[in-house]
Amino acid sequence: MATAPSLPSRLDFLKDYVLKTYSMKPNRIIIEVDSKYVHKVFELFKERLGFPNFYISTIAGTDFPKENTIRVDYYVVVLPEEQTIVIRTYLPRDEPKIASIIDIVPGALAGECETYDLLGVYFEGNRFLKRAFFVPTDVVEKGIFPLRKDSKV
Amino acid sequence: MTVTKIVEIPLVLEIPIGPQHPALHEPLLLKVYADGEEVVRVDINTGYNHRGVEKLCEKNTFYRDIFIAGRVCGICNTVHANCFVRALERILDLEPSPRAKYLRVLAMELERIHSHMLINAVMAEILGFDTLFMLIMRDREMVMKAKEILTGNRVLADYMIVSGVRRDIDETKRDRLLSILDKVEKRIKYYRKLFEEDATINLRLRDVGVIKDVDASRYALVGPPARGSGIKIDARASDKYDAYDEIPFNVIVRKEGDSWARMMVRWDEALESVSMSRYVLEHLPRDSNAVPDERRLPRRFPPGETFTRAEAPRGELTYYVLSDGKPKPYRVKIRTPSFNNIINGGFAYIGYTIADLPAILVSYDPCISCMERAIVIDLRNNKKMYVSLKDLVVGGRK
Numbered sequence: 260m261a262t263a264p265s266l267p268s269r270l271d272f273l274k275d276y277v278l279k280t281y282s283m284k285p286n287r288i289i290i291e292v293d294s295k296y297v298h299k300v301f302e303l304f305k306e307r308l309g310f311p312n313f314y315i316s317t318i319a320g321t322d323f324p325k326e327n328t329i330r331v332d333y334y335v336v337v338l339p340e341e342q343t344i345v346i347r348t349y350l351p352r353d354e355p356k357i358a359s360i361i362d363i364v365p366g367a368l369a370g371e372c373e374t375y376d377l378l379g380v381y382f383e384g385n386r387f388l389k390r391a392f393f394v395p396t397d398v399v400e401k402g403i404f405p406l407r408k409d410s411k412v
Numbered sequence: 413m414t415v416t417k418i419v420e421i422p423l424v425l426e427i428p429i430g431p432q433h434p435a436l437h438e439p440l441l442l443k444v445y446a447d448g449e450e451v452v453r454v455d456i457n458t459g460y461n462h463r464g465v466e467k468l469c470e471k472n473t474f475y476r477d478i479f480i481a482g483r484v485c486g487i488c489n490t491v492h493a494n495c496f497v498r499a500l501e502r503i504l505d506l507e508p509s510p511r512a513k514y515l516r517v518l519a520m521e522l523e524r525i526h527s528h529m530l531i532n533a534v535m536a537e538i539l540g541f542d543t544l545f546m547l548i549m550r551d552r553e554m555v556m557k558a559k560e561i562l563t564g565n566r567v568l569a570d571y572m573i574v575s576g577v578r579r580d581i582d583e584t585k586r587d588r589l590l591s592i593l594d595k596v597e598k599r600i601k602y603y604r605k606l607f608e609e610d611a612t613i614n615l616r617l618r619d620v621g622v623i624k625d626v627d628a629s630r631y632a633l634v635g636p637p638a639r640g641s642g643i644k645i646d647a648r649a650s651d652k653y654d655a656y657d658e659i660p661f662n663v664i665v666r667k668e669g670d671s672w673a674r675m676m677v678r679w680d681e682a683l684e685s686v687s688m689s690r691y692v693l694e695h696l697p698r699d700s701n702a703v704p705d706e707r708r709l710p711r712r713f714p715p716g717e718t719f720t721r722a723e724a725p726r727g728e729l730t731y732y733v734l735s736d737g738k739p740k741p742y743r744v745k746i747r748t749p750s751f752n753n754i755i756n757g758g759f760a761y762i763g764y765t766i767a768d769l770p771a772i773l774v775s776y777d778p779c780i781s782c783m784e785r786a787i788v789i790d791l792r793n794n795k796k797m798y799v800s801l802k803d804l805v806v807g808g809r810k
Binding site: 377 | 458466467502629630631645646647649650718734743747752755759
């Protein structure tokens with residue numbers, strides 16, 4: 260059973276926005292954040308840590324139709340110790356919208372485009388979002404987001 | 413004479429590169445906008461080869477997914493399988509034997525050597541050194557043979573299994589591998605010297621596609637493109653998975669940030685990998701069994717989630733696996749290093765010439781066709797026609 264780890268001292272600036280923290284094997288700290296503060300959290304990352312002291316490794320979306328949510332995880336690697344921090348947030352499945360962070364961290368572009376194309380999470384402010392970025396056009400024409408659990412591909 | 417037609421040549425030419433081209437290794441479209449020779453903007457289009465591996469993983473059992481993970485990429489298949497297998501081991505709370513950990517490292521380091529040799533060979537070809545391409549590819553074959561001796565196959569190894577590996581080696585194979593490593597090391601040292609000293613290679617690669625350390629982290633570049641810009645990211649050194657905590661090695665970092673630095677990082681890493689492979693073979697633990705009995709492996713996966721990282725030849729590779737206690741994974745998220753490097757790396761082409769573009773692209777790891785056109789506006793009918801510059805030059809005569 261995962262124990263609740265404390266926030267690393269370098270990331271104290273996030274404490275006002277943390278809903279809860281827990282860990283994932285091996286040695287990753289998950290920080291749950293309200294979706295409306297995700298943009299602010301990354302602003303703080305940039306302001307307090309600055310480049311080149313962190314990078315966005317990936318964005319992973321997961322569909323939970325029973326809970327009617329889509330979970331979006333931002334995997335941030337803090338340098339130089341290369342500690343992986345997960346910023347986790349939940350979005351309503353009917354209207355999954357979240358502010359884009361590419362204005363702060365352009366490295367999130369690939370992850371945001373992929374999550375939009377495969378799961379239908381709309382990143383507001385990202386003008387590069389488009390369907391058929393990865394998904395074949397015949398799937399796009401049917402209006403399917405392939406990684407949603409109820410879609411049959 | 414009245415003017416009836418004017419020729420409007422656009423200031424910025426659009427040059428699509430890909431998705432199919434003899435020099436391209438992956439179906440990818442780079443839409444390049446060039447002002448004369450200078451690249452001013454690059455749009456990157458993907459989607460020509462998305463096979464839905466993540467969805468496929470959700471539809472198959474955990475054990476079958478190991479083979480699907482190994483087929484995400486041909487060149488780095490053992491790293492993919494290793495990263496996924498370690499994720500399963502975290503969910504199951506299993507630990508492989510020390511001998512298996514050493515053998516896993518050996519397979520992954522052999523893969524790194526041949527992958528780095530391959531991309532350096534491709535770079536030689538792009539720069540016009542076709543003989544050098546063939547020579548490096550010839551010597552790379554020795555590493556493929558070594559991988560065959562170890563895993564049973566040249567390319568797709570299917571070597572990893574939960575809590576171990578699928579084949580062990582004996583003394584005869586160990587000696588053969590050591591003698592191959594000696595031969596390969598000499599050749600890599602020679603090619604490294606060539607890339608360091610050859611005037612043409614230096615002229616084509618030095619100060620081309622310079623990436624600052626700040627940009628490398630802002631655009632989330634990983635692997636040799638990041639390390640060539642002075643950012644020390646290496647999952648082997650930080651996550652210390654498998655036997656990387658016991659095997660001595662250096663993380664190669666260069667400050668230059670240009671295409672040349674990225675290629676040199678690869679040669680130096682290949683040399684590091686040779687010495688790591690030799691260390692593994694000389695210090696292989698004898699007290700444990702590397703090959704587990706597959707029939708006794710657990711069939712039920714408890715609920716849980718895990719995020720594993722591995723250092724593939726092209727950079728940090730990550731797997732996220734979520735199990736809800738059923739025989740199939742609920743979610744598998746794969747992020748390959750090229751995904752970040754190629755899609756986010758469009759900024760590095762800007763300001764360089766079209767001729768530099770393939771060198772920069774290959775220094776990331778994938779290339780080029782050209783098509784030029786101008787608009788002819790018929791003033792009498794107010795019609796626009798697109799003609800190629802070649803046709804314009806010959807005045808429409810064939």
